[in-house]
Amino acid sequence: MTEALLRLEGVTKRYGATLALNAVRFDLKAGEVHALMGENGAGKSTLMKILAGNVERDAGRIILDGREIEIHSPRDASAHGIAIIHQELNTVPEMTVAENLALGHEPRTRFGLLDRHRMLADAREKLARIHSNIDPRRPLGSLSIGMQQMVEIARAVSEDARVLVLDEPTAALSRAEAQELYRLIEQMRHAGVGLIYISHRMEEVWQLADRITVFRDGTYVGTGRKDELGPSDVVSMMVGRSIDNLYHHEPRSPGPVVLEAKGLEGDAVGPVDLELRSGEVVCMAGLIGSGRTEVARLIFGADRRRGGSVRIHGRESDPADPAEAIRDGIAMVPEDRKVQGLFLDHSVENNIAISSLDRLTHGGVVRRAKARASVLEQMKRMRLRSNAVDLPVKALSGGNQQKAVLARWLLRDSDIIILDEPTRGVDIGAKREIYEIIDALARSGKAILVISSDLPEAIGISDRLLVMRSGRIVQDMPSRAATEEEVMLHATGARSRTAPTPMGVAS
Structure with a gap:
């Protein structure tokens, strides 16, 4: 030996x-x-x-x-x-x-x-x-x-x-x-x-x-x-237990259109048309650099649009910044949770409550008891232990940090939830829990847009797939009919008769 x-x-x-x-x-x-x-x-x-x-x-x-x-x-x-x-x-x-x-x-x-x-x-x-x-x-x-x-x-x-x-x-x-x-x-x-x-x-x-x-x-x-x-x-x-089918969910029945984007354009993407329905999980797939994150940032007001329109429940939405998007009922869990999604030195409670302070204050003063009770309720839903409420969020594992960001939007009760690489760096047990949360949110009527580089995940958790290439959506397909090979053919341009525009987008 x-x-x-x-x-x-x-x-x-x-x-x-x-x-x-x-x-x-x-x-x-x-x-x-x-x-x-x-x-x-x-x-x-x-x-x-x-x-x-x-x-x-x-x-x-x-x-x-x-x-x-x-x-x-x-x-x-x-x-x-x-x-x-x-x-x-x-x-x-x-x-x-x-x-x-x-x-x-x-x-x-x-x-x-x-x-x-x-x-x-x-x-x-x-x-x-x-x-x-x-x-x-x-x-x-x-x-x-x-x-x-x-x-x-x-x-x-x-x-x-x-x-x-x-x-x-x-x-x-x-x-x-x-x-x-x-x-x-x-x-x-x-x-x-x-x-x-x-x-x-x-x-x-x-x-x-x-x-x-x-x-x-x-x-x-x-x-x-x-x-x-x-x-x-x-x-x-x-x-410590068997996980038979990581992506299993019963068929969902999407409702009316909640978000409609027409001719959406930014510095590196567009024009992009897409619809999200209540009770639906739509996954955006494509190679890194295809423009997926950029589309999400345009919808969320993190980047300024150069053209196009977004309507939410039939009303025009043109947020100048994420704060306006949040008021319009849009939530976003960013790809880099540590840099863009969390205040690492602040407590778990503060990180979860931060986007709902307008609902947790009276006369400009935070109602501490109400905030604590609301946060603990969401932590219970996310299976986060209650004794972590006062810990700095950086003390949590990667999977639990992601759950804390999700708990923030559950507390806000947003109608449209954008999840950019929601299980990156997350262990398989936490992945299963996040998939169950996504499914439960969809069944409660939320419209969910997921960006994922993990093709089995993209296909397995969604109702519909949007495949992006060179800043545009090149295919809209039902997930039940999709295969990894089919998605990659569209993502790389191998399904096109002409070569795609070179990708110069930094995702």
Whole structure:
């Protein structure tokens, strides 16, 4: 049996009364991709923080190459050849690519000054090692998330990382960027690097991983080779129960038109015509850059329209900003909940109540008892524990943060709800709960527009699919008749007799 490159034995971590990790174990071989899976709150992130030196364990052993080691800081982790590519990138957007690659190891002239010429040459060499043609002189923040991630990987490779942890690495990547990442993973595997791959996406895990380990509620559940396990086995291990049909819902009967857009145009999209009916879930599919998010932002008043009209219940709606859209009965859960959807340092209560303060105040003063009771009612509907009401929302798991944003709009009782990538970075148990919430909202008469890059999800939860390409809706089809292949043919333009307009939209 091949000796493990890395072994973790009996690792335990407490946060006050909360046992985040309970004597868990994990091992990794050189040249292996080992997937670590579990619901949000399972302990995956805590274990990775311990490996990265950001958190110290309370008990247990870390063994590298058969020798026990100590990791008390990120510098210790780096010295042992352990690198982490976090879901939230640890980069400095205002600095250039070259400066980010040199961070902490800046070359100096013999006079002690920063050697910019050598730094630029070193950056080109580091990028060449991963076959990237990124210009090292560009500000990092001007690059796509995928390209920024490649820069982080280039830094890890240049530092001769022997253990590389990838935390939800494709969450914000286009299909082309994800394929490039898969190529890099294979390159590192062949070079003998051990890779720990954390992802909620089953298809990725089955494409890349050699073995899969599952944690649940801070405990080790089991490990198996992917040819010994099926996706349903892994799901059962993750949630402690069987989830037979993730997307199942009974047929819905849409009612009258609630929202009607005609000739909608923005800087990068249009003209777009669409209708949403009460009791209907419409999913907008398409490649990243097709303009889906831009259409949602135009409807919600986050971007200004250049043309077209939107009518809600037959009345003209032209919001100058999201506050006006909210008053018109439109709600939106944005793609990036942490940046655009939440006030991370504020309490769960404040985050849920924020869009309904006009209904929770009297004489300009918030009625605290009414606000607390209303928030707790929505938290119960969303299966958020009531004792989290005063916690900063950043203390919640990703899935529970998403539920907090949804609870905000349940409290507002908006007629039209736009959900942009509602299950991105959310574990499979929370996904099922979010799908059930979407179904319940539709059955209560809400009109729901979902944007999703997950085609099985887009097809499975919706009544109707709108496929976008190059800023326009190119197909409107009932979901029950759709297949992933059919959607992709329309999304890529392969169904068209003429080539589509090149996509230049940044989604």
